[in-house]
Amino acid sequence: QIKFLVEGEEETGSRSFPGLVARYGHKFAADGCVWEGAGLDLAGRPELVFGAKGLAYVELNHRGLASDQHSSVAVIAPSPVWYLVEALASLRSPDGKVLIEGFYDDVVPPSEADERMLEILPFEEEAEKERLGVESFVGGATGLDLVRRYFFEPTCNIAGIDAGFTVPGASKTVLPRSALAKVDFRLVPDQDPADIVVKLRRHLAKHGFEKIEILGHSMEHPVRSPSDSVIGRAAVSAAEKVYAHKPAVAPLMIATGPMHPIAGTLGIPTVSPAGVCRPDSNIHAPNEHCLIEDFNRTIEYTVAWLEAFGSSE
Amino acid sequence: QIKFLVEGEEETGSRSFPGLVARYGHKFAADGCVWEGAGLDLAGRPELVFGAKGLAYVELNHRGLASDQHSSVAVIAPSPVWYLVEALASLRSPDGKVLIEGFYDDVVPPSEADERMLEILPFEEEAEKERLGVESFVGGATGLDLVRRYFFEPTCNIAGIDAGFTVPGASKTVLPRSALAKVDFRLVPDQDPADIVVKLRRHLAKHGFEKIEILGHSMEHPVRSPSDSVIGRAAVSAAEKVYAHKPAVAPLMIATGPMHPIAGTLGIPTVSPAGVCRPDSNIHAPNEHCLIEDFNRTIEYTVAWLEAFGSSE
Incomplete structure (x- = not known):
């Protein structure tokens, strides 16, 4: 028995989804959950992930x-522009470290098993830089x-x-009355988006920027799911059979989705198997596309992990 | 004998004007120069100024x-946005002090005579704040x-x-490829706009922001002219006769105009007498206006300072 769930609010923050899961949790009951596909990496390796980063998106x-x-x-x-620029500059250091007090309090560091997963995970540094x-990357980071x-x-x-005045190549000497910024925080387990907004507000007040209004947009909890679940093992073993390359198995996706209500609240083991998306697919951009051979391969792969999951104990 | 000069490039930086003055300086020869009018202050006092701040306007x-x-x-x-925000934050401290190395090198401090002028110059602090x-004002400054x-x-x-994405009230999680800022520096005597741009470039390079491109727009030298010139005394004494309020005589205007080629290069004593403009005239903004009574009074005043100048030795 397979249940399909099509959730249409993801791009606007899935505001209704946690409530739906809380109310109709019994209808979501399952032995495993296969989330919308990850993709293929720059070298064509199938990517599988077992979780998602969270998000706190605010307008200042x-x-x-x-x-x-x-x-x-x-x-x-x-x-007002200097005020906003100074407030922003207080939030982060150039090496990427977030300077909001308590921002890292709930971050769970990678376990020994995670470290082993990272060690064998291929990462095409030069190709990604190109x-x-x-x-170079943020903070000059390389390797592991x-x-x-x-x-x-x-x-x-x-x-x-x-x-203010932003027409390229032209000039106007104005002192603008207002300024606006959009800031998104990608969160890792176990950071809580609502808590991050509270800490942001406290930081701004403490540093003399209490006049900045904070408007909350998308909020998502981060979540991880075990990679050795039945559904997880089926997705990995099927990928090893169907694709020409060994799969790249990652602890979570660096983007965000409403995975927490399923994998966290309901505790259903969840995996995002490989899909049709490549780094150069121009996601959310003009000429968004996938390759027909990737499309066909994904069908073949879907059959394979369904068979693997169905035949496991 | 009166010469009129109508210069149509002021809003775009008067790029041709210094060249014109250098080439046709003899045609500009005069005993004094009356610059486009200053205005009336919040209390209705006629304002007279004897110079103008300079400008270095750049696009980053x-x-x-x-x-x-x-x-x-x-x-x-x-x-790129963090890079630009961090670069901007390095340029200025919240109290308004510019942190570019050597920025203040050529600034001429107010003389004793200037200090006496400032002491009697009315400034409506509360009305201006309103x-x-x-x-409060930049740096918490008050009084003198x-x-x-x-x-x-x-x-x-x-x-x-x-x-990046700037639609108010909406969200899009994007890492923008580029960022742009317009920065204008108002300069005081004897700062040189070209020198300020050189120092800005050096500052950005020294602080690790050498990747920011600087595109120069309007550049104007600051200039002052003596207030006790024949034309200056005529403008002041006529204002004392024509207006109901005692005039507010200021060392220079805080805005910028191409006054340097005349008052500086050619050394012609220059004054901006009172005019039709008030602080609430919405200059450069919708519903820009002047009052008919101010218009008529300016005509009366123009006759008065012409008479005063013509009858002086």
Whole structure:
């Protein structure tokens, strides 16, 4: 017996999903859960993950002046843009460490088993640097340090910032009345998004930025699921049979999905098996695509892990 | 004999004007220069100024990634937005002091005569705070400190900043590939805008932000002119006769104009007499306006200072 669940709110934070699971938990009962697919890595290896990072996405707003001013007045009028820039700069150090008090309190460090998983996990450093167009990674990390950071570090990212006059190549001397930033925190187990927002608010107040308004958007709990579950082992063994490359098994995905209500709240063993997505598939971007051969291979693989799961004890 | 000069490039930095003055200086020869009018202050006092701040307006661009990324990658991919925010935060301290090495080297402090001018210059602190909608001024300045800062301090202002996803009230988890900021520096005598840009470039390189591209826009030299010139005394004495309030005589205007080629290069004594503009005239903004009574009074005043200048030795 197979249950399908199509959840249409993921891109807007899955606000209804935890409530649905709390109310109809019995209808979700299962021996295992197969989450929407991971993908193939730059070398074409099938990727499997057993969890997801969480997310706290906030919008920071500061309106500090009654109206836009001629910028000559900036000599005496406090600038909302400077205020926001200084607040942002207080949140993170250039090596990526988040400076909000207590931000790392609930972070669970990788276990010895995790370390062994990371040691054998292939990571194409040079190819990834070339894809991104960068000379080095955040904090200059390389090797095992880089892989550990990739999966087990939370982030503080500026997804957007806007204030004043921004037409490229032109000039206007204005002191803008307001400024806005979007900040997303990717969270790792066992950080709690609501707790992170509380700590952010406390940090801003403590550092003199209490005038910044915080508007919460997407909130997701991070979660991990054991990789040696029946469904997990079936997904890994099937990948070893179907694909030309040995699978890359990772502790969790670095992106976010509403996996916590299933794998955490209900405790159903969960795995994201390999799928059709590659790093150069332009996800969420123009010319998003997958390859027909990957599509067909995913069908073959789905049959294989269903058979493996069905025939296990 | 009166010469009129209408210069149409002021809003875009008057790039041709210094060259024109250098080439046709003899045609500009004059006993005095009356610059486009200052205005009336919040209390209706006629304002006269004897100089202008300078300007160095730059656009800072940083494209640090080959393309926009899903923000999950921010855990390892250096963020162009963080890079720019950190660069900006290095430029200025929250009390308004500019931290660029050598920024204040050429600043001429107010003389004793300037200090006496500032002491009697009215400044409506409470009304100005109310107009701006702020609780205090930059650096908490008040009284004579505030007035001194107003006229004799240069600034570093963020006129605009832009990166990534900025739609208010919505969320998108993106790691933007590039970020842009507009920064204007208001300069005081004897700072040189080209020198300030050189020092900015050196500062960014020294602090690890050498990847930021600097695009120069408007550049203006600051300038002062003596207030006891014949034309200056005529403008002041006429204001005392025509207006109901005692004039507010200031050392220079806090905004910028291409006054340096005339008052500096050619050394022609220059004054900006009172005009039609008030602080609530919405300059450069919707519903820009002046009052008919101010317009008529300015005509009356123009006749008065022409007479005063013509009858002086």
